[in-house]
Amino acid sequence: MKKTNPLLIDTGAPWLPIYKEIYSLIEDYERIFIVAHTKPDYDALGSAFGLAKTLEDIFPNKEIVVGGEDHYFYSGKLYPKIETKNNEWFSEKFLGIAVDCANSDRLGDKRVLKGDKVIKIDHHPPVEQYGDVNLVIENMISCAEVIVSLLINYEKFEQFTKDAAIFLFSGVAGDSGRFKYANTSAHTFAVAAELLSTGVDLSKDIYEKMYVQTIGDLKLVSYILNNFIITPKGVAYYVIHDEELVKLGVDPNHAKSKVNMFNDLENVHIWFSVNEDKEDGIWRISLRSKHIPINGVAAKYGGGGHDRASGCQINKLSELEQFVQDLEVLI
Amino acid sequence: MKKTNPLLIDTGAPWLPIYKEIYSLIEDYERIFIVAHTKPDYDALGSAFGLAKTLEDIFPNKEIVVGGEDHYFYSGKLYPKIETKNNEWFSEKFLGIAVDCANSDRLGDKRVLKGDKVIKIDHHPPVEQYGDVNLVIENMISCAEVIVSLLINYEKFEQFTKDAAIFLFSGVAGDSGRFKYANTSAHTFAVAAELLSTGVDLSKDIYEKMYVQTIGDLKLVSYILNNFIITPKGVAYYVIHDEELVKLGVDPNHAKSKVNMFNDLENVHIWFSVNEDKEDGIWRISLRSKHIPINGVAAKYGGGGHDRASGCQINKLSELEQFVQDLEVLI
Known part of the structure; x- marks a missing residue:
């Protein structure tokens, strides 16, 4: 040694x-x-x-x-x-x-x-x-x-x-x-x-x-910034459809990595990305939180991970409303 | 000790x-x-x-x-x-x-x-x-x-x-x-x-x-992504007018900090931001580079700093073309 x-x-x-x-x-x-x-x-x-x-x-x-x-x-x-x-x-x-x-x-x-x-x-x-x-x-x-x-x-x-x-x-x-x-x-x-x-x-x-950013990455960030949602209680999220990625020319694997954009945002406690996975017919969620443990909610939606960084999934976009509600209960 | x-x-x-x-x-x-x-x-x-x-x-x-x-x-x-x-x-x-x-x-x-x-x-x-x-x-x-x-x-x-x-x-x-x-x-x-x-x-x-991001910061990033320029030789830059910041509700001091957005961009060797300083009647430039020393050019434009991170200024936006040319010579 x-x-x-x-x-x-x-x-x-x-x-x-x-x-x-x-x-x-x-x-x-x-x-x-x-x-x-x-x-x-x-x-x-x-x-x-x-x-x-x-x-x-x-x-x-x-x-x-x-x-x-x-x-x-x-x-x-x-x-x-x-x-x-x-x-x-x-x-x-x-x-x-x-x-x-x-x-x-x-x-x-x-x-x-x-x-x-x-x-x-x-x-x-x-x-x-x-x-x-x-x-x-x-x-x-x-x-x-x-x-x-x-x-x-x-x-x-x-x-x-x-x-x-x-x-x-x-x-x-x-x-x-x-x-x-x-x-x-x-x-x-x-x-x-x-x-x-x-x-x-x-x-x-x-x-x-x-750390390699392509022009496609910047376009994706721009797309997210034009389309994200913040709920009054402080949950931020964005949804990316498969066809949008094709249009932007971005690999689907790259899209979920952008979830960290919301890390430092004032008054936002929990944030997540929803990415369409056409192959598996599901929507993959990357879930993050400043302080509140969110892996319990992730587990409810077929996932898991760390206290403040988890992954899970929903089958239809119509489940999104309930998912957001489940998160808002934590705040 | x-x-x-x-x-x-x-x-x-x-x-x-x-x-x-x-x-x-x-x-x-x-x-x-x-x-x-x-x-x-x-x-x-x-x-x-x-x-x-x-x-x-x-x-x-x-x-x-x-x-x-x-x-x-x-x-x-x-x-x-x-x-x-x-x-x-x-x-x-x-x-x-x-x-x-x-x-x-x-x-x-x-x-x-x-x-x-x-x-x-x-x-x-x-x-x-x-x-x-x-x-x-x-x-x-x-x-x-x-x-x-x-x-x-x-x-x-x-x-x-x-x-x-x-x-x-x-x-x-x-x-x-x-x-x-x-x-x-x-x-x-x-x-x-x-x-x-x-x-x-x-x-x-x-x-x-x-690290505190406001909604204004995100809007500013969005604005930059919609308005930046990359020259064929690999110089990326954006210009922010004072009135734009007022519209976005962002402190001018915050605007130059976004220059690091272009850090990892493929095929970009040098990048900079140009921020209007109405009070002093000048345009302040934050200049960055992946490998090429740029403080020589910064010195030519009334500034200086580190090899790959300098600051300088121009008096009119019409000087921008020459400034970009001076940088492109380095690539």
Whole structure:
């Protein structure tokens, strides 16, 4: 373990018993399969690849494989493309590690559960503890932060490679809304400092790959600003029909990310976006809140997530009125 | 000096000779006057009040005064209002400290120069070294970061009060665009971690005061999105007439802050906003760039600043064409 910020050591201390179980399992297996949740975001892929790269660095003779789904945009740019293994790979003994995934239903590749042993590493409310070992640190803003803590406190760990630092930083920056959302802590910043100490160029290696706006994005923002609604009680929302996105030339996956536009708006307590998903015949909702926990309402509408950042869905737009009412009751 | 991140100590080490001159001057004087630049921003006021609070904490018997201008919006909310001292105060011996101000012309209260000794603490290119001691660390993203380094390496310093941490954090977050712009470094994050270790609530104590969007702000963004221009070579800009702001109900000071909307835009290398200043009969320009240094052009138009973030002005809108051409030559 190298000379580091004492805060990183102090924060890891209470988790050392679980960390040690994980170190020991990793040492025991020659084949390791790592997977994150479906429809992966920065934290999912950043955690998976950051962990994989670092373990490869510590154990060059182990076979470490990242499975699951690619990101529709960032894979091949910020993250490597995933090469899916055929079933044969899973017939031999391996250790499965699932990252950033609260329940087994959402695993990007469920074959991780075929592992001789399964480790779950996460920061979401622990709805399902599907691992043989479950490391869940809820007050960390990102799973990547959990992984950095796990690795930094490992005696066999020396330092992050630049690649690993880029992956893990993208996870921390992604889930924290670039160091903004609640649960962004002194430890989060200490982790970021540690990752950047590798000599990574924050602008060129990370942000310019993470944050790319197209003219279509600006048009979408403009569309939202012309069409959003704020209720008298302080719920803000917008609805985007599929055909509108086609007109604007914007990928549907991009549309929900704009929900954070309403973060800082005066007198708005809860806000959400409604995006048509024609394929599945539903309307996907990204739900956010300044202080009020909203994951209860999300659960009622077939979803879940964090206290103040959840996802859910409705089947018809006519359900929207009731959904808004359910939120207004909370205010 | 308390147990801290070794990175903070290592980064301060080469500056210790100047730091020690400053410690010694501070110890020598019982009356200290601290001032930042005119039209102060987060980093100006955050640096001034953060330094003042910490010195008050270390030396409760000294008289430490912050002078200069208030911020039109944040003073009284995020920062204390400034009580301007009358000329009599300056007739007795005092130490003057100017923070975040590259040249004496821009000092918020020029009487700081009447100090027995004057210290300049800054991070801008050193166009004028008007201090008896000049501490200028150009590769730090904010003056607040310089001040944290100065204080943390001081043997009489023990810890930041919550108030001081809030002020200094606002400076770091302000000038870095919340940990985004070039020169945001491992040290920047280590400083942020140190400040948050005081137990400050990042959302409630800092961000909710720093980042307040009104409906007027959203309307302004909408207006800009409907009216901005991108030249074929990749210069993006918008012009805001005073009467437009009146129509939108937005404070003119707010308008230039929207220039960062174009930060991440594909194929855009340089971008700027042009804001009418009816009072002074000029058009104020906020100029930004992804990689290309633009402060040379800013200097040509009566301004200056950082490599990739400068300010300047034109007298008539008809000069705009030449201004754009001067920028396009750089691409």
